[in-house]
Amino acid sequence: MAGAEINEMFEQASQECENLTKECQNATEETEEMTEQCEDLGERAVKEYQDAKKSIDELMDRIDEAKEGVKGKTEDTRQKLSALQTAMAEALEAMQRINGLVRKLVDAGRLARTPGASDRAQLLQVARQAVDEARLRTGERVAFSIEIPPAAQVAVRTEVLHQILSSLLLNAGDAIPPGRTGRVEVGAGPAEGGQLRITVRDDGQGMAEEVRRRAFEPFFTTKGEGRGSGLGLPVARALVESHGGDLALESVPGRGTTAVLSLPEAKPLGR
Helix, strand or coil: CCHHHHEEEEEEEHHHHHHHHHHHCCCCCCCHHHHEEEEEEHHHHHHHHHHHHHHHHHHHHHHHHHHHHCCCCCCCHHHHHHHHHHHHHHHHHHHHHHHHHHHHHHHHHCCCCCCCCCCCEEHHHHHHHHHHHHHHHHHHEEEEEEEEECCCECCCHHHHHHHHHHHHHHHHCCCCCCCCEEEEEEEEEHHHHHEEEEEEEEECCCCCCCHHHEEEEEECCCCCCCCCCCHHHHHHHHHHHCCCEEEEEECCCEEEEEEEEEEEEECCCCC
């Protein structure tokens, strides 16, 4: 009975994750209302996780008590209890991963607000911070470079721009195959329609066309187990589009990938 209840809670939390991701992707249509729904769905999903975790914790305690009670009993009984305890531990780990994904989506919903007239971010400053953080992850195997005009500003809050660039840099660094060094270049320049064109280019393994087409699908990832949530790019695109921009990928297998990001350029103060 307890196992069935836990499975049901697990499935409910997974469904909430998928529903929340779809809501975030549509944030450009009704941004303020949509992001409030994202937060509400995310908070409900977190509660589902917490309820499921409580049930698992209680069941684990019962298993511990049962193991104490079967001391001296058959080896088969003890092995069955140990196997059940292992299964519950794996279920709890899976629930924790879901919780992390849900919280990530909740944060994205809170960031995807209707841009205000005072929203502006210093592109070079934010890019340098995001690159410094990426270096901590990749170490010396990836060389980063930045070519951004010092005065470049975008009409997006600093924390939103930071999350977008961090996601793109994380993917660029991960695209460099193990066993060799690589390069990641961040650049920016003017584009049509009062936009700034920002690029994050790597010389990694690139993507096949089928992978590139699916790259923005929620939960789609080509990274190994435990290395990718499949939410970084979908959340980044939802944030970009909710601020009047666009995000696309250009890739050639064996030669690397370029993330092409456009965001509204911030008007100079005083004009």
